[in-house]
Amino acid sequence: MFQTSHYVFVTLFLEVFCKQRSVSYSVVDIEVTDYPFTVSYPNFSILQCGTVCTEDSYCTEFLFNKTNKQCNAVHCVNKPGYSYQFLSPKNDQILRFRKDLNWMYMGHYYYPVEKTATWEEAKLECQKLCSYLVEINSKEESDWLAASFLMKDSCDSNVYLSCTAWTGGNDRSTEGEYLWDHTNTLVSFTNWYPEEPNGRDSENCIHLEKDGSWNDQSCDITLSYICEKNY
Incomplete structure (x- = not known):
């Protein structure tokens, strides 16, 4: 008692x-x-x-x-x-x-963070939660993440301007060779927005857009982000 x-x-x-x-x-x-x-x-x-x-x-x-x-x-x-x-x-x-954190389960656990951070800051914040910046391995996963966390009535119609989130994908080590940061593996599945990636060495980090597509962006701008963990 x-x-x-x-x-x-x-x-x-x-x-x-x-x-x-x-x-x-x-x-x-x-x-x-x-x-x-x-x-x-x-x-x-x-x-x-x-x-x-x-x-x-x-x-x-x-x-x-x-x-x-x-x-x-x-x-x-x-x-x-x-x-x-x-x-x-x-x-x-x-x-x-x-x-208590509101992790959502869909094969793995996902947690969206609405406060904005640079890519490096977002990476650290996910690590604090025993997790990592999200790694996307299929179109179904990409679309589900966007529909679950990014599609909102307040979003701008332009996919680049609002309701986007950092992922763990980047080519910071070798231009054009995109890796997932946590697993240090090559990005095999991609879902680039038309004519992306186009930033060359000035845009080295991948963010997810509200329609499920991807864009390369400068790692130093501040965006929301999605953390992922396996259990």
């Missing part, structure tokens, strides 16, 4: 505390056996633990040990200036709270 009440209390607190930050948490079972990037905070309350994770954009979840009050904020990517420790939670006294 205490454990259930404790979960409810913490969940309600985090919901209230984080509401204005658009962050909420769910209590989940320990599924991951190893956490290579954890930041340790000794003698924290569970509420302090949730607070520090909420305020850290690199933190995707936190682990709290009910016995020794050890708080561990979990990162998916190394944050400069942080001291990390490796954690293997095999203790039933450890509670796990994960940030």
Whole structure:
């Protein structure tokens, strides 16, 4: 009874505390056996633990040990200036709270981010979520992504001007040789808009347009982006 009440209390607190930050948490079972990037905070309350994770954009979840009050904020990517420790939670006294994000499943998990970023910034933001910039392997996937995340009534009629999103495709290493960034594999399927790609060495990153077609664009402009993960 205490454990259930404790979960409810913490969940309600985090919901209230984080509401204005658009962050909420769910209590989940320990599924991951190893956490290579954890930041340790000794003698924290569970509420302090949730607070520090909420305020850290690199933190995707936190682990709290009910016995020794050890708080561990979990990162998916190394944050400069942080001291990390490796954690293997095999203790039933450890509670796990994960940030809720509205991933959509269609073979893989996809998460659209409406805030804009350069290609490099978008890549890092996806890595923070234990994911990567979307990699598209079929016309069905390209069309589904556009229909699910980009087609909106507010979109401009010009496919180039609005409602577009970064993918992981780029030819930054070798002009004309497009690779998927995460898997470092050649882009075998393509869905270029007519007369694209045409930017040569000034436009090296692929973005998805609202009709499902692709365009090469300067990696330094800011666009929304779509993150993908396998599980």
